[in-house]
Amino acid sequence: MVSVEDYARYCRYLVARYGARPAIWLVGGDGPAEKASIVEQLDAAGTEIEKWDAYQQPTGIHYSPHAKNRTHQEKAWLDFQWCQTGHGGEHVAERVADMWRNRPVKAVANGEPTYENIGRTGNGAGWWQGHEAWCNLTAGGTMGVVYGAGSLWQWRLDANEPGHANWCTASGAGWREALDFEGSKYPGIAAKILEGLPLANMEPNWDCTYGRRGLLVPGKLFVLYLPGGGNSAILCKDVPRSYRVYDPKTGKVMAEGTLEDKETAQAKSDSSGEPRVLVFTAN
Secondary structure (H helix, E strand, C coil): CCCHHHHHHHHHHHHHHHCCCCCCEEEEECCCCCCHHHHHHHHHHHHHHHHHCCCCCCEEEECCCCCCCCCCCCCCCCCEEEEECCCCCCCCCHHHHHHHCCCCCCEEEEEECCCECCCCCCCCCCHHHHHHHHHHHHCCCCCCCCCCECCCCCCCCCCCCCCCCHHHCCCCCCHHHHCCCHHHHHHHHHHHHHCCCCCCCCEEECCCCCCCEEEEECCCEEEEEECCEEEEEECCCCCCCEEEEECCCCCCEEEEEECCCCCCEEEEEEEECCCEEEEEECC
16 A cells, blocks of 8 residues: 555656646546545645646546545545446446536546447447447536547557456457447547537536437537437527537538527437437527
8 A cells, every 4th residue: 555645756756757748637546535545645646746737737536436426526636527437338427417516616527438349349339439428528528538448448469468357358359459449439520520619618408408418508509419310499599590410420511500590499400310419509
């Protein structure tokens, strides 16, 4: 067990070695973050990073799957909280929503959804990763989305490198093959769709539609995720009138439209069965 003082000193060393480059500091990960000794250790580490990092780069905690994801919430050094939802292939965006509601406000994200093909081929694979990304974003994970893959996270040199347990590898793949898994492209496509938009202060929203997944900056931006395409009623004037329809599997603009200037209007995705993202922006 590393002492509180030694761990803080190690974090100061990391800042000295790497802090001149872009960084995100994770002061703890996968541990029992609510245990008193760990709370003390992480607080000392975060305080030390805040003291020595001249660039004030983001500092936060990456929790284990069964954590409450809210220790140190009030600390000045803490900029973000990252939950983890394990590797069982489940979409658990409510963990992100729970973090988003905590106060004082901190950035939040799902720092570890199911890694693609981890443990078995097909686990969290393909479009599963795209749906996961948009669900986490619209639940309040506006710090961004995170992607991982079996055999990639531990840099397995090749498909036959010994010493790796089956549960944490992708069958028949080393790290290089894992880079080419289908699902890896979908979080990047999400970033391209959102690039350049007025994202500041966006919040999860479901009351401008009949409960659909969305993000709203009133009067400026509304991002609506429709997992199965189709149309959606827009129920409030806070949503800008002009919109584009994106295919989140390719990033291509599939259609454009303008809402009628009335309290309730219909937005059309021009798709039935395929996922679509509608981006409403002010002219």
